[in-house]
Amino acid sequence: QSALTQPASVSGSPGQSITISCTGTSSDVGGYNYVSWYQQHPGKSPKVMIYDVSNRPSGVSNRFSGSKSGNTASLTISGLQAEDEADYYCSSYTSSTTLVFGGGTKLTVL
């Protein structure tokens, strides 16, 4: 199975909004509403920020939101803060009942 496609890096200034894309196929992202997003700070374990495309776990800021159109899912972070600087990964269920991650996106807060 191939990794989902994410941009290697994105950047934004404090207070701005950014969007990270996650592109797959109709056999994964496009075929199921099982896309999750993870935030990983250096040296730390990943933390789920969004699950099932657009649901936020308890305790995650409402500045984080998720959506999907066709074979591409998106994570939007509004009101960027310095603490948002991290690596972000998407994951998806696949038609083979396996799971696959994206390659990761490094978010820089300018």
Next chain:
Amino acid sequence: QVQLQESGPGLVKPAETLSLTCTVSGDSITSYYWSWIRQPPGKGLEWIAYMFHSGKTNHNPSLKSRVTISVDTSKNQFSLKLKSVNTADTAVYYCAREHYGTGRFDPWGQGTLVTVSS
């Protein structure tokens, strides 16, 4: 509060078998799916496998022939064995609770670095 803790050797020789255990506290291992994920130094995440206590498992096709995942319900633990390792298997290995095959991994263990080297 659910917590997961990985344990096992930090150094494995090429061609040998990597063995790790994840101890779960705060939840029963008979609930949810349980998964292994790895991250080579400086690289992205790679899903390895998940399992349910009933014995249902699934694996990353790229690793399937080398991976065995098992559960010990009496100890509330699950384990990973990866055979015939090589330097490309050097990574931080994480265990995580997984929500029934949907790809929602939550929570994660702290991770353990396994280096493959002679």
